[in-house]
Amino acid sequence: xxxxxxxxxxxxxxxxxxxxxxxxxxxxxxxxxxxxxxxxxxxxxxxxxxxxxxxxxxxxxxxxxxxxxxxxxxxxxxxxxxxxxxxxxxxxxxxxxxxxxxxxxxxxxxxxxxxxxxxxxxxxxxxxxxxxxxxxxxxxxxxxxxxxxxxxxxxxxxxxxxxxxxxxxxxxxxxxxxxxxxxxxxxxxxxxxxxxxxxxxxxxxxxxxxxxxxxxxxxxxxxxxxxxxxxxxxxxxxxxxxx
Amino acid sequence: xxxxxxxxxxxxxxxxxxxxxxxxxxxxxxxxxxxxxxxxxxxxxxxxxxxxxxxxxxxxxxxxxxxxxxxxxxxxxxxxxxxxxxxxxxxxxxxxxxxxxxxxxxxxxxxxxxxxxxxxxxxxxxxxxxxxxxxxxxxxxxxxxxxxxxxxxxxxxxxxxxxxxxxxxxxxxxxxxxxxxxxxxxxxxxxxxxxxxxxxxxxxxxxxxxxxxxxxxxxxxxxxxxxxxxxxxxxxxxxxxxx
DNA sequence: ATGCGCATCATTGTATACATATCGGCGGCC
DNA sequence: GGCCGCCGATATGTATACAATGATGCGCAT
Numbered sequence: 001x002x003x004x005x006x007x008x009x010x011x012x013x014x015x016x017x018x019x020x021x022x023x024x025x026x027x028x029x030x031x032x033x034x035x036x037x038x039x040x041x042x043x044x045x046x047x048x049x050x051x052x053x054x055x056x057x058x059x060x061x062x063x064x065x066x067x068x069x070x071x072x073x074x075x076x077x078x079x080x081x082x083x084x085x086x087x088x089x090x091x092x093x094x095x096x097x098x099x100x101x102x103x104x105x106x107x108x109x110x111x112x113x114x115x116x117x118x119x120x121x122x123x124x125x126x127x128x129x130x131x132x133x134x135x136x137x138x139x140x141x142x143x144x145x146x147x148x149x150x151x152x153x154x155x156x157x158x159x160x161x162x163x164x165x166x167x168x169x170x171x172x173x174x175x176x177x178x179x180x181x182x183x184x185x186x187x188x189x190x191x192x193x194x195x196x197x198x199x200x201x202x203x204x205x206x207x208x209x210x211x212x213x214x215x216x217x218x219x220x221x222x223x224x225x226x227x228x229x230x231x232x233x234x235x236x237x238x239x240x241x242x243x
Numbered sequence: 244x245x246x247x248x249x250x251x252x253x254x255x256x257x258x259x260x261x262x263x264x265x266x267x268x269x270x271x272x273x274x275x276x277x278x279x280x281x282x283x284x285x286x287x288x289x290x291x292x293x294x295x296x297x298x299x300x301x302x303x304x305x306x307x308x309x310x311x312x313x314x315x316x317x318x319x320x321x322x323x324x325x326x327x328x329x330x331x332x333x334x335x336x337x338x339x340x341x342x343x344x345x346x347x348x349x350x351x352x353x354x355x356x357x358x359x360x361x362x363x364x365x366x367x368x369x370x371x372x373x374x375x376x377x378x379x380x381x382x383x384x385x386x387x388x389x390x391x392x393x394x395x396x397x398x399x400x401x402x403x404x405x406x407x408x409x410x411x412x413x414x415x416x417x418x419x420x421x422x423x424x425x426x427x428x429x430x431x432x433x434x435x436x437x438x439x440x441x442x443x444x445x446x447x448x449x450x451x452x453x454x455x456x457x458x459x460x461x462x463x464x465x466x467x468x469x470x471x472x473x474x475x476x477x478x479x480x481x482x483x484x485x486x
Numbered sequence: 487a488t489g490c491g492c493a494t495c496a497t498t499g500t501a502t503a504c505a506t507a508t509c510g511g512c513g514g515c516c
Numbered sequence: 517g518g519c520c521g522c523c524g525a526t527a528t529g530t531a532t533a534c535a536a537t538g539a540t541g542c543g544c545a546t
Binding site for chain 3: 292293294304308324325326327
Binding site for chain 1: 499500501502506507508509
């Protein structure tokens, strides 16, 4: 059905395989799925069938597999050998690792960020923080979560170190998954004014305080999680017969 | 032609599609290419044609593409849209970013490593350091480079944080590429006894000193590089007419 | 002789077809 | 009546065929 729409769309271009770039299409699809996961529109554990995705986005399974693979390397989806893809359900250990990593890297980046930050950066960060507060107020939790992740990633990028910024970006994406599994509904540990306070320290060029504040901020988020191993599926048998 | 050989090889197993796992084969191939790059048997800039690789490893292009994609995400190879894959040639900026990242993460991990390290770990690390020294002495520079990267990665893994350990592992791989481009032949900044000294601090449980030493160690490696943008290909024209 | 344009070729991008393994239900057997 | 095993369905893994694009080399014109 939508298959038809898809075909029409591509065919409508009149040039099959025309195209400035099919790769951009892939980028776009990747972003779509990625956002859906980060915004919790796709919950951890949700299965992602290749056929279904191929149909939805109007490309063949080949392209979808490529994208799923990339998502798997970013640890947003889990690829089980003969079972297909599903949204990753982070374990408690992984959650701890991710937050420890954020603690080290994001805090460590703050001094350099304070040194390099420009007025344009400050303006953009303020805007992001404002939109995040707004989303939170109007109950759009999905949007708020994504904006929060975006904020942290954007911040890291100001450091000028692309490698570390990419890493932080991925950590933030994974954090979003962790929130989906261990977070308390209706309360995402991120206090709404935290980001604004942080911007204040950075504007003052006070990297030290920004670093310390980021540390507390992350600790607060982590502390708001209810990390209890769910142990839902067939756990007892293995444990009982472990010896 | 070689197609036949391939078929024979797989058919030789008697079970077409038999197989403990085809995925393990992929893992193996990934490792093969990865090692070749890290050991500088494939130099930066070297082209990696899909057909050729498919032929060498006896699988079809589909599998090769999957592997190349993964290598691209690990930034060991660069995928140029219609031009295919080649071994990544890191820029000077990337080199700086990678070493800054290593400085932050590897040093930051040392205290935790010192806290958690076991006798088995120490034994293994000593063995790796020994083999590295030995390789260096006998002129097997390729092996020495890989062992050095392995050493740093192994060290990071002791911290117990898989996420950070994976990150360090990738940073070390990229460092190997950086060495290939900017390193001085016959002299890889890594002093042969450095790793042994580091092990000593860790054995003493002195995380602080290990951290400081790691910092100097990495700085020394970075300082040994000749980071001069090569500017080989068609550089002058752009620069001359830049205005 | 040199520079431009065109045709061919080599190589990647995409889709599809086929093989294979797992999951679910059903029937037979104990 | 319940459990084991088989069989069909579904979805993934792999290979191959086809299409499109950029590179290369040749020929022609100036």
